[in-house]
Amino acid sequence: MDLLDVTLREGDQMPGRSYDADQKIDAGLVLDDLGLSYLQVGFPATGEKDREVIRTLAPKTNADIVGIARAVERDVELALEADADVVEVFGPLSDLQLEHAIGVSRSEMFDRFERVLDLLNDHGVTAHVTLVDAFRTQPKHVIDAATRLDADMVTLADTVGVATPSSTTEYLDSVNEHIDPSRLGVHLHDDLGVATANACVAYEAGVGKADVSVASLGERAGNPALEELVAIGDLEYDEPFEVDAERLLPVCRSVLSTLEEDVHDRKALLGTEVMEHESGIHTAVMLEEPAVFEPFNPARFGGDRRLLFGAGTGAGGAKGILQRAGIEPTDERVGTLLAEFETRGPLETHEAVSLAKGTFDA
Template identity: 55%
Template sequence: MHLTDVTLREGDQIPGREFTAEAKIECARALDDLGVPFVQPGFPATGEKDREVIGELAGTTDADVVALARALEGDIDAALESDADVIETFVSASDRHLEHLLGVSRGEMLSMLGEAVDYVHDHGVTAHVTLADAFRTDRDHLVEIVETVPDVAFVSLADTVGARTPETVEECLDGLASHVAVDRLGVHFHDDMGCATANALAAYRAGVGKADVSVGGLGERAGNTALEELAVACAVDHDDDLGLAADALVPTCRSVLDTLGEPYGDRKAVLGTAIAEHESGIHTAAMLSNPATLEPFDPGRFGGERRLVFGKPTGEGGARRLLERAGIDPDSKTVAAYLDALAAAGPLDLDAALALAKEEFGS
């Protein structure tokens, strides 16, 4: 499954946010270095900044630079002028959106889409398509739309309002599988019900060819599928790094968020500094024996870090293992004395706890 990163476009659309062109360019280059195959930095028709960003990146990255455009000639012209590698044009798919957003009939939408894709291709540029509100659209209508654009590499189905769960995503994709090539489909999920990453995993299992992702889940409202969560889950469950430099994942994602001025919590999945921190005596003792005992994955595999904390909560088992690691005989008297020393000096990280053992009890 290929990834399209939409951090820089979706994040910039959050009310009150306005990323600078320089920040967008720096982040796009970092995501390119990570190995993301498609980076969507912006929507050129919305202003000069996004045209500048895409123009600066075009032809300088291994990733294909994607410009978003409505199925309108003016939008596509703005994307063409920015020299994007890919123009991703979008239309509404559901009856609800056709009536209340576009104000056009289904037939008019199909004509708009077909003409837009032809216009992109006539200018020698690759076209991708996104169908807004696709997961609340009748299956036969989706098949009709996909068949309208047979020369488009990827047609992405968007869960525009975050209304779907893994079960309903699987039902939709299973229903389409006998009518269209699933590996030609992409997906775009929002996290309004907390299901964006789980939905993308369901789509991965169904065999879709592409998924939109965002660093830290950054995006409108509750955000989008988190790049780092999807990447780690696919690596752990399917041994698939999705073409990314796995050991650079956490540092790159943290750097992108820092560059954009976007905070992430200590307990943010994958990225948080506290997710691989252990202090409980029972936990630290087990972690000293075998870290996999209490971790879903080795954080170092993705460029993260583990932190064991020792102090008053440290139990006899943990103290004994620390003493053994420091080359000190862990007799009961030494263990008791070391526990007192840890309680007085803690909290300490592993290196400091070992140093204390050697200082207090080493020969």
């Protein structure tokens, strides 16, 4: 399954955000180092900023640079002028969206798709189609679109984040009976907290592409987290999606810094606290064998574990630090060191070892 990163487009559409061109270009170049297949960096019809970003990145990246466009000739012409490697045309086929969002019939929507795809194909540019609100569209209309439309990829968008793993499985099974799933993509939203799980379901169903974003940056609750999907792929499926897994977390953190975005301290993989341990039982055991209380070695994805020693440290942890410092762990020394930890902690492992040496080697 190929990954298409939407951080720079979806993140820029969040309320109160407006990344400048330099931020998007710098972040795009960093993301490209991961080995992603596609970077969706902007919406050319919205202004010169996104067109500049596309024009600058397209000749510099190994990833294909994607610009999005409504199924409107002028949108597509602006994407072509920006020299996007891929133009992703979007529009709905669901009853709700057709009636209330754009006010056209399904037949007219198909006509619009076909007109702009003809324009893209005439220019020799790779064309993708995204079906807005696909998971609330009758499967027969999605099958019809994948059959009729002359596009390399047809992406099914869970636009309002209503899908769950079970409903995603059911929906994909219904369309995969009639079309090659490798030609399908998924664009998912995390309103129910299961976007990454839904992306895993799509991978298991043979879907050819999934849209992701760093730290789930995106409208409302965001999109499947790039770092989560890559880590799950590597650990669960032995498939990191051609991403350089050992650089995953440093690159994601660099992107967040460039875009001036923060994540919660307990955000999976990226939060500052998720690879920290201070519990007495945990630190005592992990000094000897970290795997006892870790789902994976953080270094596998470019992260670092932090064992902290402070008021919560027990006798076993203090004993382990003394042993690591080459000092006999007598009961008296353990008690003294625990008192030092309570006063001076929390300390990282190397700081705790230095404290032990300074306390007992003088």
